[in-house]
Amino acid sequence: MSKRCYYEILGLARTSSGDEIKSAYRKAAKEHHPDRNPGDATAEHKFKELSEAYEVLKDGDKRAAYDRFGHAAFEQGHGGRGGAAGFDFAASFTDVFDDLFGEFMGGGARGRGRSNRGSDLRYDMQISLEDAFKGRSAQIKVPSAVACDVCGGTGAEAGTKPETCPGCAGHGKVRAQQGFFTVERTCPKCQGRGSVVRKPCKPCSGRGHIQTERTLQVDIPPGVEEGTRIRLTGEGHAGHHGAPPGDLYIFFSVAEHPIFQRNAHELYCRVPIGFATAALGGTLEVPLLSGGSAKISVPEGTQTGHQFRLRHRGMPVLKGNGAVGDLYVEVKVETPSKLSKKQKELLRAFADNSDGAQPECEGFFAKMKEFLSGGG
Numbered sequence: 001m002s003k004r005c006y007y008e009i010l011g012l013a014r015t016s017s018g019d020e021i022k023s024a025y026r027k028a029a030k031e032h033h034p035d036r037n038p039g040d041a042t043a044e045h046k047f048k049e050l051s052e053a054y055e056v057l058k059d060g061d062k063r064a065a066y067d068r069f070g071h072a073a074f075e076q077g078h079g080g081r082g083g084a085a086g087f088d089f090a091a092s093f094t095d096v097f098d099d100l101f102g103e104f105m106g107g108g109a110r111g112r113g114r115s116n117r118g119s120d121l122r123y124d125m126q127i128s129l130e131d132a133f134k135g136r137s138a139q140i141k142v143p144s145a146v147a148c149d150v151c152g153g154t155g156a157e158a159g160t161k162p163e164t165c166p167g168c169a170g171h172g173k174v175r176a177q178q179g180f181f182t183v184e185r186t187c188p189k190c191q192g193r194g195s196v197v198r199k200p201c202k203p204c205s206g207r208g209h210i211q212t213e214r215t216l217q218v219d220i221p222p223g224v225e226e227g228t229r230i231r232l233t234g235e236g237h238a239g240h241h242g243a244p245p246g247d248l249y250i251f252f253s254v255a256e257h258p259i260f261q262r263n264a265h266e267l268y269c270r271v272p273i274g275f276a277t278a279a280l281g282g283t284l285e286v287p288l289l290s291g292g293s294a295k296i297s298v299p300e301g302t303q304t305g306h307q308f309r310l311r312h313r314g315m316p317v318l319k320g321n322g323a324v325g326d327l328y329v330e331v332k333v334e335t336p337s338k339l340s341k342k343q344k345e346l347l348r349a350f351a352d353n354s355d356g357a358q359p360e361c362e363g364f365f366a367k368m369k370e371f372l373s374g375g376g
């Protein structure tokens with residue numbers, strides 16, 4: 001029997017992108033999946049064809065070999081198993097099931113040797129810097145597949161039980177001749193479970209789980225950072241046919257704050273001060289992320305860019321047993337820009353009497369004079 005073109009099987013053009021290949025495969029594989037077409041040999045054959053085509057086209061190297069040599073790329077005598085274009089049938093099936101069926105079958109078809117555990121879920125949550133500081137508890141709604149309680153997750157109609165799979169006698173794997181090799185692969189009848197359901201449970205259509213939405217309580221610990229993730233064990237998708245559920249991972253991002261910038265457990269804050277305060281010294285009131293404010297005493301002659309450190313006024317350290325980072329307040333001296341006539345007069349009077357008051361300016365001026373007179 002001559003083999004059909006892999007692109008044709010998936011209904012794709014040769015120029016299709018990886019994402020197009022994946023989505024075409026998912027769509028077709030769902031339709032022809034043996035679980036949805038029990039006892040249908042045509043669907044089973046189509047499903048096998050699809051999986052084989054996808055296995056090659058999703059992999060850049062295999063796809064390139066196929067584009068160049070066609071099916072011959074994966075036949076005996078052309079590189080053979082383990083060669084650059086080698087096609088390991090047994091491995092490929094596990095691989096396909098892992099990255100695809102894990103997602104839409106609730107992890108059901110991972111092969112009997114491995115766990116039938118449900119797939120993990122990811123939930124992205126953005127929180128404010130204040131929440132990251134204090135921690136809080138939040139309620140989230142998670143779309144998820146939960147075990148069907150009518151059949152207890154087996155997928156078999158109430159009063160019936162899944163039967164030992166006739167295709168593999170319950171082993172979950174079948175051996176097939178591939179050229180000179182005997183390869184073992186996941187049983188296509190039962191997807192490696194070793195059992196089949198004759199009369200599917202109606203509420204879950206034999207899948208053993210139903211789609212629903214759950215409300216979960218999440219405790220956000222103080223000190224959460226951008227990229228922090230927490231795992232809620234067992235809160236992922238239900239396992240297929242009674243297997244344990246996957247986990248739920250919450251990935252945090254922390255929104256920008258209008259006043260504070262954060263670097264791990266340190267906080268930074270830029271505060272403008274008037275030039276008279278900077279020159280004469282005084283008190284500066286600065287905000288705290290915990291709420292309220294603190295007073296900093298500004299010494300005489302404070303320059304722009306000077307940082308004041310407030311110990312333990314920064315961010316709590318995640319799981320740090322109460323350790324808290326520092327807050328750095330950087331001052332920016334504001335040059336007056338909207339002066340009244342009277343103010344200008346006062347400043348001119350200051351400028352006329354400012355000898356020795358601005359050592360940096362005077363020092364630079366002296367250096368410049370020396371440089372220019374030195375013939376440079």
Ligand SMILES: [Zn+2]
Nearest residue numbers: 148151201204
């Ligand atoms: Zn059910």
Ligand SMILES: [Zn+2]
Nearest residue numbers: 165168187190
């Ligand atoms: Zn089987």
